[in-house]
Amino acid sequence: MSLIMLAVGSCMVKALKGQTLAQDRVLQSDPTALEAKADGSLEAGPDGPFISVHVPDAVLNPQSTEQGIYANGIAEIYIETGVTAKMWHTDEDGKQVFEGVGFLPTSGNMVNLLGLLDRQIIDRLSADSQWADLLRQFFTGPAKVTRTGFISARGQRVSARQLKLSIPLVNEPQLDDLDEFFELRDAPLPEGETAKLPDVPFARFVWLLSTSENQQDRVLAEQIVGVLGGDLPEWAGLAQRMGFTRADMQAIAVGPADPDNPDTVFPDEGSALVESGAV
Amino acid sequence: MISQFDEFTDAADAVDEVFSEPVRLYPKQGGLPDPERETQDIFAVLRVGGAKDESLGSSRSWHSKIMEREAELSFSCARSPLPVLRKGDIVRALARDGRPCWEVLAEPERASTRLVYKLGETS
Numbered sequence: 001m002s003l004i005m006l007a008v009g010s011c012m013v014k015a016l017k018g019q020t021l022a023q024d025r026v027l028q029s030d031p032t033a034l035e036a037k038a039d040g041s042l043e044a045g046p047d048g049p050f051i052s053v054h055v056p057d058a059v060l061n062p063q064s065t066e067q068g069i070y071a072n073g074i075a076e077i078y079i080e081t082g083v084t085a086k087m088w089h090t091d092e093d094g095k096q097v098f099e100g101v102g103f104l105p106t107s108g109n110m111v112n113l114l115g116l117l118d119r120q121i122i123d124r125l126s127a128d129s130q131w132a133d134l135l136r137q138f139f140t141g142p143a144k145v146t147r148t149g150f151i152s153a154r155g156q157r158v159s160a161r162q163l164k165l166s167i168p169l170v171n172e173p174q175l176d177d178l179d180e181f182f183e184l185r186d187a188p189l190p191e192g193e194t195a196k197l198p199d200v201p202f203a204r205f206v207w208l209l210s211t212s213e214n215q216q217d218r219v220l221a222e223q224i225v226g227v228l229g230g231d232l233p234e235w236a237g238l239a240q241r242m243g244f245t246r247a248d249m250q251a252i253a254v255g256p257a258d259p260d261n262p263d264t265v266f267p268d269e270g271s272a273l274v275e276s277g278a279v
Numbered sequence: 280m281i282s283q284f285d286e287f288t289d290a291a292d293a294v295d296e297v298f299s300e301p302v303r304l305y306p307k308q309g310g311l312p313d314p315e316r317e318t319q320d321i322f323a324v325l326r327v328g329g330a331k332d333e334s335l336g337s338s339r340s341w342h343s344k345i346m347e348r349e350a351e352l353s354f355s356c357a358r359s360p361l362p363v364l365r366k367g368d369i370v371r372a373l374a375r376d377g378r379p380c381w382e383v384l385a386e387p388e389r390a391s392t393r394l395v396y397k398l399g400e401t402s
Contacts, residue, residue, distance in 0.1 A: 029342070054342040080343045082335060085401045090369050090380045094305030094318055096401075104310030105401070150336045153384050155328075155347030156400035160335045
């Protein structure tokens, strides 16, 4: 999973949390969405319909014009939703109640509930909210959308749906994508003023994480900055981003004339290519 | 009853006597209380299997899993009056911690000695 895939998963979870019938039961890459204790006596895990977001795969086609392996290509995003008969609670009179919704525990209702949830999900992901807007900025093209349903009654009645989005993503961020983040971080605003959010999507993502109330978000922000924050000279950063070999760099006369001796320069340093901004 | 089944019936009764526990049956119809049948408490054998990690979905492209355990409720056919359970009825284990509930997923074939109902988890 790349940084952009990580960002897509996080933004999606945050855009959905508390905004649908699934309430706070929005999980990121949790394979045991539904769980119960081994003695069968107590329920555990989600006590109502849940959403589980997975962003496991992305494929970069070889005919892509992108240089290097910092391109993400097309990602597969899976949004799985589920509801089980366990989510209805039987009171002492035998009345079965489902939180907040007057649905009786019929299989038809379970399927219909997921239909409502599906619509809420696409509404929330398309909404003009902070996280949904950011999420969409990591997409570079239209999505292929596939919906699949599943019902079963092995140890309990279960109804589940999968919404799969195959969608092209932006390339991986580089350190300079975080410039706006560093500006905000290093020059705190006077008390009472709210910072203008960074324009660069990835900088905004890291800024929002770093100012989140969730401690784990702040740890994640720190770690992302740590991963991106190598102290490379500009030419080495360029070579890395473009996937250039030493020979490539020599051919365009960028960087030191002898890569092992960073102080050496090409006779005509500042080649026409560099000056014209072509690289 | 044909005499050759007598000893099986005796065995079924003996099993019930040792392994039974109190359960409450809530008759249901389409998710609502069935007006034609009353809630009743009986003794029956409630067996709950170990948890199995089942994949959700029909193909490998699904990522969520579900923990499932099969459960059965059974009692001897010789019991009188014979309790009648239908699909969708709720069964509550009165003597277990948390008094957990199951729903009847399938009604049994009419067996000669024991009625075995397949249960699904609910709460």
